[in-house]
Amino acid sequence: METYGRYYDDLAVGERFESGGRELALEELLDFAKRYDPQYFHADPAAAASSRFGGIIASGIHTAALWRKLDHEISGNIRWICGIAWEEVRWPHPVRAGDTLRARSECLSKRHSRTDPSRGIVEYRYEMLNQRDELVFTCRSINLVEIRPASAPG
Amino acid sequence: METYGRYYDDLAVGERFESGGRELALEELLDFAKRYDPQYFHADPAAAASSRFGGIIASGIHTAALWRKLDHEISGNIRWICGIAWEEVRWPHPVRAGDTLRARSECLSKRHSRTDPSRGIVEYRYEMLNQRDELVFTCRSINLVEIRPASAPG
Numbered sequence: 001m002e003t004y005g006r007y008y009d010d011l012a013v014g015e016r017f018e019s020g021g022r023e024l025a026l027e028e029l030l031d032f033a034k035r036y037d038p039q040y041f042h043a044d045p046a047a048a049a050s051s052r053f054g055g056i057i058a059s060g061i062h063t064a065a066l067w068r069k070l071d072h073e074i075s076g077n078i079r080w081i082c083g084i085a086w087e088e089v090r091w092p093h094p095v096r097a098g099d100t101l102r103a104r105s106e107c108l109s110k111r112h113s114r115t116d117p118s119r120g121i122v123e124y125r126y127e128m129l130n131q132r133d134e135l136v137f138t139c140r141s142i143n144l145v146e147i148r149p150a151s152a153p154g
Numbered sequence: 155m156e157t158y159g160r161y162y163d164d165l166a167v168g169e170r171f172e173s174g175g176r177e178l179a180l181e182e183l184l185d186f187a188k189r190y191d192p193q194y195f196h197a198d199p200a201a202a203a204s205s206r207f208g209g210i211i212a213s214g215i216h217t218a219a220l221w222r223k224l225d226h227e228i229s230g231n232i233r234w235i236c237g238i239a240w241e242e243v244r245w246p247h248p249v250r251a252g253d254t255l256r257a258r259s260e261c262l263s264k265r266h267s268r269t270d271p272s273r274g275i276v277e278y279r280y281e282m283l284n285q286r287d288e289l290v291f292t293c294r295s296i297n298l299v300e301i302r303p304a305s306a307p308g
Contacts, residue, residue: 032219035219035223036219036220036222036223037219037222037223037226038223038226038230039226039230039234041236052235053236057236059222060236060237061215061218061219061222062219064215064218065186065189065190065191065215065216065219066190068190068191068213068215069189069190069191069192072191072192072193076192076193080193081206082195082207082211082214082245082248083214083245084244084245085242085243085244086240086243086293087241087242087243088239088241089239089240089241089243089293090238090239091236091237091238094236139240139243
């Protein structure tokens with residue numbers, strides 16, 4: 001990853017990045033579920049065994065959090081202001097313990113803010129895949145990014 | 155909350171629920187950020203002080219996770235199969251340490267699955283508010299819910 005500091009001006013529509021892989025432990029699935037999403041098919045292995053999924057699957061929000069950590073590897077060098085919106089959020093395949101996940105990003109569009117000349121609006125398609133190349137998470141995300149100040153080195 | 159076991163058949167379009175309030179500690183914000191979203195304005199109080207937000211704000215995905223935990227209070231009695239999609243995800247105001255958050259749900263629509271007679275498709279508007287009644291998270295969520303089997307007590 002390039003050094004921290006990519007401004008709006010440095011981002012190219014069409015640029016794509018992919019993270020490394022990360023294997024997921026059952027303990028992490030259960031820990032997240034107990035804190036934030038204690039449905040039995042996320043948090044209780046015995047009860048989950050008789051669910052439609054036949055075992056523990058990750059919380060959809062945990063899946064999004066796992067994406068974010070992997071995405072940070074490939075987009076942590078961007079001068080984000082904040083996220084504004086997500087659209088088209090989908091979880092096409094479940095995430096299970098033992099899966100190895102990786103994240104992808106693609107820059108779809110960029111434009112200057114109409115209200116604040118220091119901010120750009122950048123749209124990304126984000127995806128996370130498992131070791132079988134199945135899509136486990138995707139969204140279209142709209143974000144604010146710092147525009148390079150006149151005083152900053154180009 | 156009613157006892158666990160509300161089927162698709164039991165959900166009424168237009169029904170609304172609201173959770174109790176929960177105060178958020180700085181330690182929890184930092185812990186989540188270090189695990190999943192280590193941007194400096196989520197994870198580093200000193201650096202965040204000079205950000206546009208003037209201090210630590212919660213990760214958007216942490217905000218969603220906090221919503222889910224509160225929502226479980228009001229919708230944990232529904233026989234969810236899984237979530238399918240989110241649309242119109244927004245974070246209109248930042249979440250900060252010390253905020254007291256509460257969740258709201260409204261059932262927008264329901265229909266039978268065209269492909270599986272055991273499943274219903276239910277659409278919800280979800281919201282989370284802070285102690286000043288500012289909206290800090292909202293989405294429109296499409297979910298699968300179990301239809302009451304013929305053998306189950308009505």
